[in-house]
Amino acid sequence: MGILERFGERTIAFLEYLGGMTALIGESVRSLVHAQIRYAETFLQAYELGIGSLLIVLLTSLFTGMVISLESAQQAVQFGIGSLVGGAVTYTSVRELGPMLTAVVVAGRVGSAIAAEIGSMVVTEQIDALRSMGLSPVRFLVVPRLLALAIMLPLLTVFADIISILGGMWIAQAYAHINPASFISSARQAVGFEDVVKGLLKALIFACIIAFVGCYQGLSTRGGAAGVGRATTSAVVISIILIFGTNFVMSYLLFGGH
Amino acid sequence: MEPTIYASLDDVTLSFGEHVILKNCSLKIVRGAITCIVGLSGAGKSTILRLLDGLIEPSSGHVYVDGHDLCHTPERDLVELRQKTSLAFQFAALLDSLTIGENVGLPLREHTALPDEKIRHIVDDALESVGLRHIYDSLPNELSGGMLKRAGFARAIVTRPELVLYDEPTTGLDPIVTNLITDTIVRLREKLGGTAVVISHDLHSIFRMADYVAMLFEGAIIAYGPREEIRTSTNPFVQQFLTGSEVGPIPV
Ligand SMILES: Nc1ncnc2c1ncn2[C@@H]1O[C@H](COP(=O)(O)OP(=O)(O)OP(=O)(O)O)[C@@H](O)[C@H]1O
Ligand SMILES: [Mg+2]
Numbered sequence: 001m002g003i004l005e006r007f008g009e010r011t012i013a014f015l016e017y018l019g020g021m022t023a024l025i026g027e028s029v030r031s032l033v034h035a036q037i038r039y040a041e042t043f044l045q046a047y048e049l050g051i052g053s054l055l056i057v058l059l060t061s062l063f064t065g066m067v068i069s070l071e072s073a074q075q076a077v078q079f080g081i082g083s084l085v086g087g088a089v090t091y092t093s094v095r096e097l098g099p100m101l102t103a104v105v106v107a108g109r110v111g112s113a114i115a116a117e118i119g120s121m122v123v124t125e126q127i128d129a130l131r132s133m134g135l136s137p138v139r140f141l142v143v144p145r146l147l148a149l150a151i152m153l154p155l156l157t158v159f160a161d162i163i164s165i166l167g168g169m170w171i172a173q174a175y176a177h178i179n180p181a182s183f184i185s186s187a188r189q190a191v192g193f194e195d196v197v198k199g200l201l202k203a204l205i206f207a208c209i210i211a212f213v214g215c216y217q218g219l220s221t222r223g224g225a226a227g228v229g230r231a232t233t234s235a236v237v238i239s240i241i242l243i244f245g246t247n248f249v250m251s252y253l254l255f256g257g258h
Numbered sequence: 259m260e261p262t263i264y265a266s267l268d269d270v271t272l273s274f275g276e277h278v279i280l281k282n283c284s285l286k287i288v289r290g291a292i293t294c295i296v297g298l299s300g301a302g303k304s305t306i307l308r309l310l311d312g313l314i315e316p317s318s319g320h321v322y323v324d325g326h327d328l329c330h331t332p333e334r335d336l337v338e339l340r341q342k343t344s345l346a347f348q349f350a351a352l353l354d355s356l357t358i359g360e361n362v363g364l365p366l367r368e369h370t371a372l373p374d375e376k377i378r379h380i381v382d383d384a385l386e387s388v389g390l391r392h393i394y395d396s397l398p399n400e401l402s403g404g405m406l407k408r409a410g411f412a413r414a415i416v417t418r419p420e421l422v423l424y425d426e427p428t429t430g431l432d433p434i435v436t437n438l439i440t441d442t443i444v445r446l447r448e449k450l451g452g453t454a455v456v457i458s459h460d461l462h463s464i465f466r467m468a469d470y471v472a473m474l475f476e477g478a479i480i481a482y483g484p485r486e487e488i489r490t491s492t493n494p495f496v497q498q499f500l501t502g503s504e505v506g507p508i509p510v
Binding site: 136 | 341352368
């Protein structure tokens with residue numbers, strides 16, 4: 001196959017992906033607008049993904065907060081600006097690492113599970129059965145998962161921010177003898193309420209990415225159990241890449257002016 | 259009286275990639291009758307039901323159900339039509355996150371305003387009619403293939419649809435349950451005057467219930483007619499199929 005031909009094929013595949021994704025998002029929005037929401041399913045999904053992801057989110061954030069504190073405290077104390085460590089830890093946690101790490105962890109845990117579940121429903125004709133009954137797979141499956149993620153990811157991010165700051169505070173005190181009061185006052189100077197809100201806005205967008213990519217990969221599964229495996233892997237890979245890219249764009253737009 | 263047509267395939271060609279499954283295939287489904295489709299394994303029988311349910315679109319040609327052309331109809335507009343049609347899948351295709359009772363009751367819960375007790379009652383009746391009592395609260399993965407198939411059958415008939423598409427409803431079931439299912443298909447048609455398309459390999463039950471029989475071979479309907487006409491057909495393909503002989507025009 002010629003290079004040109006392959007390039008053309010890739011382009012068509014990419015456009016198909018965009019088209020399919022746009023249709024999925026459009027139909028989800030339509031369901032939401034018409035308030036066609038299965039509340040019980042949504043709460044069940046939210047509960048499961050929240051409880052299921054909490055521990056791993058807390059652990060990753062805790063260690064991240066601790067390591068930032070460790071690194072910055074080392075430097076700061078050397079230059080006699082130990083009082084800035086609280087700001088550094090809080091700033092990076094709330095604006096960048098809290099939303100990002102939480103989203104990456106949830107993409108790995110929940111995005112993959114969504115793709116696998118929906119993908120296996122495709123190969124066992126359950127999705128066709130839904131359509132055959134006149135039920136929209138989007139309303140039935142996608143919207144509850146989207147809403148569940150949109151509620152839980154920001155919530156998990158709040159927990160991640162808090163635990164990461166606490167971890168940082170602990171290390172700052174234990175390692176560089178920076179007392180918590182000075183840590184907190186520095187944090188308050190560096191980070192405003194607005195930053196927290198912007199961080200949570202990121203989390204909300206990441207939630208949509210994880211839900212739509214997971215559902216789309218699941219729904220476009222082809223070819224048996226191996227296909228489900230491929231759908232799962234690509235859901236994680238694609239959403240993580242999109243999360244990193246979107247994070248940069250959002251940081252630029254939200255924080256770029258400062 | 260000339261029978262009226264409820265659904266039809268009109269010169270349908272369908273291929274998956276290079277692989278042509280149906281080729282200029284036409285078929286009429288008579289309103290209020292039971293039409294049985296027979297054919298070799300892999301001939302495309304399930305594919306015909308999926309076309310009639312609007313789950314897939316033909317590469318060319320048209321599919322009509324109750325006067326509507328299903329081709330190029332957006333999914334949203336098919337919803338109403340699909341509430342009048344149901345498909346009993348070859349491998350049941352129950353939702354494995356729901357119990358059997360919830361699965362069977364799902365179309366009622368989603369499309370009607372019936373109270374829960376009433377739905378429970380209808381679902382119990384439907385399960386009873388396929389010989390499945392006491393499994394209301396079981397999950398699909400706790401049941402055997404035959405039980406799943408019957409639950410899928412119950413789900414397909416629970417809304418009393420105008421057109422029911424049964425994909426091998428009796429394959430793999432014991433003779434007693436096979437009779438029960440065959441009777442249920444006939445009874446539903448008599449009681450409700452609905453239209454049915456049944457795919458089956460079981461000649462005994464076919465000739466018990468069918469009004470019309472169609473034979474699919476190499477992508478097209480090669481024989482179609484009232485039951486007796488097919489039973490006594492001199493078409494060598496039909497004869498070979500009905501006798502199950504290895505000798506004849508159908509390559510083994
Ligand atoms: N999604 C698909 N992609 C590619 N080929 C397919 C697909 N679905 C069906 N086919 C092919 O279409 C042909 C007909 O399939 P179909 O399921 O309609 O057969 P069938 O007549 O119902 O067979 P059986 O009696 O074994 O159920 C088969 O050869 C199958 O390989
Ligand atoms: Mg089949």
